[in-house]
Amino acid sequence: MKVYPQDIEEKLGFDQIRKYLIQFCQSLRGAQLAQKAKPTEKYEVLVKWLAQAKEMIRLKGSSEDKVSFEFPDIDDYLIRIKVPGSFLDPLDFHELKRGVNTLSSWVLFFQKRGEDYPELLSLSSQIELDPNLAIHIDKTIDDRGEVKDSASRELAEVRSKIAKSERAVRSAIQKVLKKAKADQFTEEDSTLTVRDGRLVIPIKAEHKKRIRGFVHDESATGQTVFMEPGEVLDLNNQVRELKYAEKREVIRILIELSDHVRANLKDLKSGASLLEKLDFIHAKALLASHINGIVPELVKSTQCALVNALHPLLYLTHKESGKSVVPLNLDLDHQKRILIISGPNAGGKSVALKTVGLLQYMAQTGLPVSVGEESKMGLFSSIFIDIGDTQSIEDDLSTYSSHLTSMKYFLKNTDKKSMFLIDEFGKGTEPQFGGAIAESVLHELNKKRAFGIVTTHYQNLKKIGDETPGLINGAMKYDLDALEPLFELEVGKPGSSFAFEIAGKIGLPYSIIESARSKIGSSHVAYDQLLNQLEKEKDKFEKLSKKLSADQADISKVRKDYEDLRSMLEDDKKRIIKEAKQEARHIIDNANKDVERVIREIKESKASKERTKAARDKLDEKKSSLKSKPVSKAVKLKEGDVVRVVGQESSGTIQKIKGKQAEVLFGSMKSIVSIEKLQKANNTPQVSYQKKVKKLGIDLTSKMANFDHEISIRGMRADEALGKVESFIDEALLVGADEIRIVHGKGHGVLREIVRNVTKGHPSVAGVADEHADRGGAGISIIKLQ
Structure with missing residues (x-):
């Protein structure tokens, strides 16, 4: 893949990404792979790289697949053990054991789950490790990197003898030291020490001839000598001989273990290669987690569709300080290949350009990138950039000359598979000439059907961006109200530099600004004013759109409340009818039982007059009791009556009567109900509405108790303040407030004007006035509600 210039990685910031990648590698060989990683234009190769990274990310997030993510270097040990008869130190075997254990876990993993991770599996090259090798190493070397006593019977015996002999030496020499202290041949606080691997005692130099033994050393002042008493000389010699025997047995064991390793050398070398590749791919997965990145969807054609893309280094910087990064969204295809970004200084143009360049470079190097899942990244055969000040003292080139040198290279080497990025296109010379040359170069690059992004302030480039196919x-x-950049790219229209507005905000005298306007010509001013006007109109449209969306949401909520109420009324109607039928059926059943009982009594009494009369009296009594049950009489209802549905507590007010139907207002919801189902209610509709509202999930009592009659919108953007004020008024009306206060500050009066516009013509606002001068004056608006 062709890139320009040579220091493209430093200019894009990829050198910092590479440092993170190297840092995440555990092995030297893995870090070397990270150091040598370069972008590629080969689709098949890149698909494989990205698939490996994606599988590693998935594997690290899996709770089912257990595998070791330790990747120690083992190549050097395999090289040193290559010669027959050679052997490794115990500490070397300890590290080799870590590598063999990791390798064994991956071999076992590939045997069980390799088909689920095909790209990682393809790296293993069918490695077949001797399963006894790891067991042999583990039985021989302990976790401290020393040969275990149990490595052989002979080693266990000799170490036991050493321990026994050392105890005898220590016991004998302690007796000599105790006597020397008693004879004052040594200091009272003297202790045993070691010289040349042998236990000795410190003796004052003037008494050294008083004790039989061998002098091994003396102190720096010469006043103390370190003697090995004659009583322990033979014992120390015995210990030394036993240690020689221990060393010979350890070497024999290490040679035997080395032979076992050497027998598996071919597979271990393949394993070492696998570990360094896995280490590098694992570092990619750690990088993805670090920069909140993913493996993007790769398309074979030249394309760049970024959704919620973040500059990874900017993301990390802001993450440390707790700030958020505004994501970048753009889509370059064969119809719109070259994007011309304009706007104010420090507005984010260069960051947007570098974000695209860095992410494309990372993706073609096979690394995860910080973009949204919907993003699609194409493949380019070359990436050329002209970013920053490239002034060269050595070549005696000015800034503009160096830019022209870059343009010459671009024009010569760019084709339809190239991506070019040019920051501040045409700067460094007189705008009149720089803009003309930049326009001509851009036309030529467009003819080559290359993809690219340029940033500029030149009006002529903005103009051709609207008129030229491919651009x-x-x-x-x-933010026109706060005169602050929002760092958000909007594709489809040019941006203003807002030079005069920014100058005014900074405090440049008005006369200077007006003089500057007159000097640049009316056409330039008109064009810039048109851009500003378009921006204001767009902001106004967005505010109206948000308000419309809010209104639609309110309508949907009211409709849902109405449907809930209607559904509840229908349910109550069905329940009442069902209960009435059940009661009627119960009455009839009881009546039938009474009749049957009377008939039975008459028959049993053989129709005696007294018993017959008594039975008839009982039936008459039952009949009278049934007739005496209260029957609702039809009451004539009229508009304005407070009514409720039969069997319900909720009450409302009749708005209209049409034939046998009545339109009833339950709180703020209207419902059409049959007059036959209505009856006059004694309670007021307001109380029943509050109960109904509670059933719908709104606790008005709580809202009224906790309602704050004052809010502050100081420091808010215009659209944010607009929504806040409208919501506050709606809430105040809901709880029945008579008056509310809105603190907006004085400033330029923008927020005060927003409050006035919202309340102007509002059907529920009786009036608006400034607070008393002693309590805030024009900085606070008092709104009277009706």
């Missing part, structure tokens, strides 16, 4: 304008959004 498209983009603008960095700007």
Whole structure:
């Protein structure tokens, strides 16, 4: 893959990404792979790289697949053990054991789950390790990197003898030291020490001839000598001989273990290669987690569709300080290949350009990138950039000359598979000439059907961006109220530099600004004013759109409340009818039982007059009791009556009567109900509405108790303040407030004007006035509600 210039990685910031990648590698060989990683234009190779990274990310997030993610270097040990008869130190075997254990876990994993991770499996090259090798090493070397006593019977015996002999030496020499202290041949606080691997005692130099033994050393002042008493000389010699025997047995064991390793050398070398590759791929997975990245969807054609893309280094910087990064969204295809980004200084143009370049370079190096899942990244055969000041003292080139040198290279080497990135296109010389040359170069690059992004302030480049096929304008959004950049790219229209507005905010005298306007010509001013006007109109449209969305949401909520109420009324109607039928059936059943009982009594009494009369009296009594049950009489209802549905507590007010139907207002919801189902209610509809509202999930009592009659919108953006004020008024009306206060500050009066516009013509606002001068004056608005 062709890149320009040579220091492209430093200019894009990829050198910092590479440092993170190297840092995440555990092995030297893995870090070397990270150091040598370069972008590729080969689709099949890149697909494999990205698939490996994606599988590793998935594997690290899996709770089912257990595998070791330790990747120690083992190549050097395999090289040193290559010669027959050679052997490794115990500490070397300890590290080799870590590598063999890791390798064994991956071999076992590939045997069980390799088909689920095909790209990682393809790296293993069918490695077949001797399963006894890891067991042999583990039985021989302990976790401290020393040969275990149990490595052989002979070693266990000799170490036991050494321990026994050392105890005898220590016991004998302690007796000599005790006597020397008693004879004052040594200091009272003297202790045993070691010289040349042998236990000795410190003796004052003037008494050294008083004790039989061998002098091994003396102190720096010469006043103390370190003697090995004659009583322990033979014992120490015995210990030394036993240690020689221990060393010979350890070497024999290490040679035997080395032979076992050497027998598996071929597979271990393949394993070492696998470990360093896995280490490098594992570092990619750690990088993805670090920068909140993913493996993007790769398309074979030249394309760049970024959704919620973040500059990874900017993301890390802001993450440390707790800030958020505004994501970048853009789509370059064969119809719109070259994006011209304009806008104010420090508005984010260069960051947007570098974000695209860095992410493309990372993706073609096979690394995860910080983009959204919907993003699609194409393949380019070359990436050329012209970013920053490339002034060269050695070549005696000015800044503009160096830019022209870059343009010459671009024009010579760019084709339809190239991506070019040019920051501040045409700068460094007189705008009149720089803009003209930049326009001509851009036309030529467009003819080559290359893909690219340029940033500029030149009006002529913005103009051709609207008129030329293949080109498209983009603008960095700007808050016109606060005169602050929003760092958000908007594709489809050019942006203003807002030079005069920024100058006014900074405090440049008005006369200077007006003089500057007159000097640049009316056409330039008109064009810039048109851009500003378009931006204002767009902001106004967005606010209206948000308000419309809010209104639609309110309508949907009211409709849902109405449907809930209607459904509840229907359910109550069905329940009442069902209960009435059940009661009627119960009455009839009881009546039938009474009749049957009377008939039975008459028959049993053989129709005696007294018993017959008594039975008839009982039936008459039952009949009278049934007739005496209260029957609802039809009451004539009229508009304005407070009514409720039969069997319900909720009450409302009749708005209209049409034939046998009545339109009833339950709280704020209207419902059409049959007059036959209505009856006059004694309670007021307001109380029943509050109960109904509670059933719908709104606790008005709680809202009224906790309602704060004052809010502050100081420091808010215009659209945010607009929504806040509208919501506050709605809430105040809901709880029945008579008056509310809105603190907006004085400033330029923008927020005060927003409050006035919201309340102007509002059907529920009786009036608006400034607070008393002693309590805030024009900085606070008092709104009277009706």
